[in-house]
Amino acid sequence: MKRPIRAVAGLMLGAFAMSAFATGASAQDANGNWTEYNGDYRSWRYSPLDKVNKSNIGKLKVAWIHQPGDITSGIQVTPLVIDGIMYYIAANNRVYAVDAATGTQIWEYIPELDADHMKSIFAAYNRGVAIADGKVLLGTSDGRMIAIDQKTGKEGWQVRLTQPAECHGCNFTSPPTIANGIAIIGKTGGDLAQRGQIYGVNIADGKLLWTFEVLKDDPASWPADQIATGGGGAWMPGVFDPKTQLYYVGTSNPAPDFRASQRRGDNLYTSSIVALDPKTGKVVWHHQEVPNDAWDFDAQNEIVSIQHEGKDLIFHLNKGGFVTVLDKKDGSVVNVWQFSENVNWVDKIDPKTGKIGTRNEPTDAEKKIFCPSALGARSMNAGSYSPKTKLWYTNGFELCNSAQTVETQISKLAFSQPYYATSEFGFDAPPGKKASAYLKAFDPLTGKMAWRVDYKNPGLGWVLATAGGLVFNGDLEGYVHAYDDESGKELWKFQTGSGIRAGIVSYMADGKQYIVVPSGMGSLFPGFASSVFTDFKTIRGGAAVIAFTVE
Amino acid sequence: MMNHHRKCLGFRRINILNSSVLMCAVAFCVAAPMAAVPARSQEVPAATRPSDDDLRRSDWIAQGRAKFISACSYCHGSKGDAGKVKSFTERSNWNPQSIHDVITNGRTRGSNVMPPWGGSIADDEIWRIVAYIKSLSTDFKGPIPVENGN
Numbered sequence: 001m002k003r004p005i006r007a008v009a010g011l012m013l014g015a016f017a018m019s020a021f022a023t024g025a026s027a028q029d030a031n032g033n034w035t036e037y038n039g040d041y042r043s044w045r046y047s048p049l050d051k052v053n054k055s056n057i058g059k060l061k062v063a064w065i066h067q068p069g070d071i072t073s074g075i076q077v078t079p080l081v082i083d084g085i086m087y088y089i090a091a092n093n094r095v096y097a098v099d100a101a102t103g104t105q106i107w108e109y110i111p112e113l114d115a116d117h118m119k120s121i122f123a124a125y126n127r128g129v130a131i132a133d134g135k136v137l138l139g140t141s142d143g144r145m146i147a148i149d150q151k152t153g154k155e156g157w158q159v160r161l162t163q164p165a166e167c168h169g170c171n172f173t174s175p176p177t178i179a180n181g182i183a184i185i186g187k188t189g190g191d192l193a194q195r196g197q198i199y200g201v202n203i204a205d206g207k208l209l210w211t212f213e214v215l216k217d218d219p220a221s222w223p224a225d226q227i228a229t230g231g232g233g234a235w236m237p238g239v240f241d242p243k244t245q246l247y248y249v250g251t252s253n254p255a256p257d258f259r260a261s262q263r264r265g266d267n268l269y270t271s272s273i274v275a276l277d278p279k280t281g282k283v284v285w286h287h288q289e290v291p292n293d294a295w296d297f298d299a300q301n302e303i304v305s306i307q308h309e310g311k312d313l314i315f316h317l318n319k320g321g322f323v324t325v326l327d328k329k330d331g332s333v334v335n336v337w338q339f340s341e342n343v344n345w346v347d348k349i350d351p352k353t354g355k356i357g358t359r360n361e362p363t364d365a366e367k368k369i370f371c372p373s374a375l376g377a378r379s380m381n382a383g384s385y386s387p388k389t390k391l392w393y394t395n396g397f398e399l400c401n402s403a404q405t406v407e408t409q410i411s412k413l414a415f416s417q418p419y420y421a422t423s424e425f426g427f428d429a430p431p432g433k434k435a436s437a438y439l440k441a442f443d444p445l446t447g448k449m450a451w452r453v454d455y456k457n458p459g460l461g462w463v464l465a466t467a468g469g470l471v472f473n474g475d476l477e478g479y480v481h482a483y484d485d486e487s488g489k490e491l492w493k494f495q496t497g498s499g500i501r502a503g504i505v506s507y508m509a510d511g512k513q514y515i516v517v518p519s520g521m522g523s524l525f526p527g528f529a530s531s532v533f534t535d536f537k538t539i540r541g542g543a544a545v546i547a548f549t550v551e
Numbered sequence: 552m553m554n555h556h557r558k559c560l561g562f563r564r565i566n567i568l569n570s571s572v573l574m575c576a577v578a579f580c581v582a583a584p585m586a587a588v589p590a591r592s593q594e595v596p597a598a599t600r601p602s603d604d605d606l607r608r609s610d611w612i613a614q615g616r617a618k619f620i621s622a623c624s625y626c627h628g629s630k631g632d633a634g635k636v637k638s639f640t641e642r643s644n645w646n647p648q649s650i651h652d653v654i655t656n657g658r659t660r661g662s663n664v665m666p667p668w669g670g671s672i673a674d675d676e677i678w679r680i681v682a683y684i685k686s687l688s689t690d691f692k693g694p695i696p697v698e699n700g701n
Contacts, residue, residue, distance in 0.1 A: 118666065
């Protein structure tokens, strides 16, 4: 039950929000909401709020905690906040609406998932919901999209989009992206012997409007006998730019992940940034970062839009350890800079064209080491861009993997078995060095580093920068840190009880600025990396949404 | 495409498909015996398990290793030293039936999830994976050479 004053505040916020939507404005236009997964179409994950700032950060205290009660795979969500209500998704696709000022639960939605969904290696976890037209939209662990009523949490329409039994468990682990009444979502499966797709669904009634085949039906790009099991997909959300009216998304790697020799050709549109017409799902332009990918280098990371010298630009970190800067109007390359300190899969990438140089790829003949590893230069946890400092704050780590390939019969793949085609595989420290991790602040156009903070283990949480001059970042050990956005000096930290593998956001409710930190380690990464970053072996799981404010 | 109905080599096939509560463990978490409770242990029959000598057969270990590398190593490392469990190379007195049952049924333990592999990896193949995992233990007595076995 809301207090009257909150109802008024909610109405006021609602009015602001409606105004913002009507003008195509965004969460980052100071209305105090957080309406999209990455903040808005620019993927800045920046809050323009400054009530919490460098001068009062020491007074930041816990305001409330909400727990979903299911810690399977931890909690990986970026919550949304609209009109004083927070919406978030937890393990096994449980969705919650809570009062953003008090943490009081308003409704919960627990879907009945097909039992077989737990056979998928991508089971149980989900990174967010999308909200549009009074509906909360989610892609499910068993391959459906479901619309639930934003006010009541009651289930509305649902539509089956994938057939997990036929595609080794391909499903949805991220929120749809909203584009003028259409919800766009890509499925998992770059590592599976299946063919990846992206779907456009009519938000009004759940009807499937179009399907985009991520694997281009082109014999020059794909051998005919490989395309049906060539992987692809898009397992992280894209963005819809209301100005260009285009949907931009980074696609998954091709399969088999490491044996590129059996699928010679560029393997479009895998490991690419693609701009689609959201009305039709047709490609407007694309830029492939890793042609004929042999290293599991998906392009799933955030697509960040900024303006520079009158141009609309995109910058994007590939798992292969390079940041590509593109002209947003046509995808032409503006610059490419090296993000990772250890790179050996290619000798160089041309900064003017994006063309990759001499390749060093896995072979059947011998086991070799490749840097960065298949876990990437960073995990999918987005960084944050601050228009105040013009810096991009992001986690990263230095890790490699060894691999040797072997011909693999698809008929012998187990249901949950990725299509890697490896006879040898393991994660390793960079040759002659220790594996390392960090939070860094970069000029995103040039790669010039402003500051760095070293971490003992990879930071797996999504970063938040604010107009209060703060950069929030969570770590494996459970601390959420606040740093000075100009110097990297730590100004505050708090122990949340479990590692952070989720999105930190900020919003206004009842006149106060809140910082919310979902805490609870899970996901595939900790197991993968634990042979090198051994602390991952002993981390505790959990799931709690913790809201902070200054009294 | 799936290998659900493959004939096993003298071992009873355990059908766990369509189970409603199967939880799993991406970390392919084969755990210590006392902790290795299958998700639905009551559904696992008292399987006819291979002899200790069978589990030391060099051909089984090699075949199990090949499957382990292709299906399990991403989470567990090629020698079982990764994953959110005690390293396989530090184990001793590890009950092979427990290893088999966790592989077959999968397991959820806290936030850790391992999918069930029963039904899509034939039971005889699972026992070969067990043979490889056992060969990593500190108390492994060494392989029994077998050439061209199956």
